[in-house]
Amino acid sequence: GAGVSQSPSNKVTEKGKDVELRCDPISGHTALYWYRQRLGQGLEFLIYFQGNSAPDKSGLPSDRFSAERTGESVSTLTIQRTQQEDSAVYLCASSLSPGLGNEQFFGPGTRLTVL
């Protein structure tokens, strides 16, 4: 497919469990972003990767959140010891480069529900 893909599309977990969310960016896109969208709210920036540079983790809400990306390919967002407040849709986006104004193409999101 040509677009950004994310898996799983839905994830239900119990409080305290760890979850891993996956994002496949558009091929050739060097910049990759993770956002979180709580019900009825706008998106919140979490983390940003650009090539092999150190990621910008300034939006991660706590040390339970971490993310990795290998080169310019797949990224995984890991949430450890999940809490009910982590319930949200997690959206991944990629862009050709991180230059100002470059369109970010969003994936369909992963809906996380923590019981």
Place this chain on the structure above:
Amino acid sequence: AQKITQTQPGMFVQEKEAVTLDCTYDTSDPSYGLFWYKQPSSGEMIFLIYQGSYDQQNATEGRYSLNFQKARKSANLVISASQLGDSAMYFCAMSKAAGNKLTFGGGTRVLVKP
């Protein structure tokens, strides 16, 4: 810190009429970008239009236009000739030069009535 404010939580608009969605922003950076995204009930984020802080003219994309008033720090979206398919959430977002990461407003829900 950057901040985006969308003061209209919801709006009704009659089909074929125009609608203006408000967006104000706050930043101390001289270089920044302003985006509008549409999010239908399916949840996907659809890019609509972009305006750079140094762009002299207001951006237009088909039925979408951005009314950029830099001194007032506003970037309102105008949708002309509304269609039923325009019913969705609309988000205003801002980015700055370093990294282009987006800061979003809270959104405005638009419902187009036949």
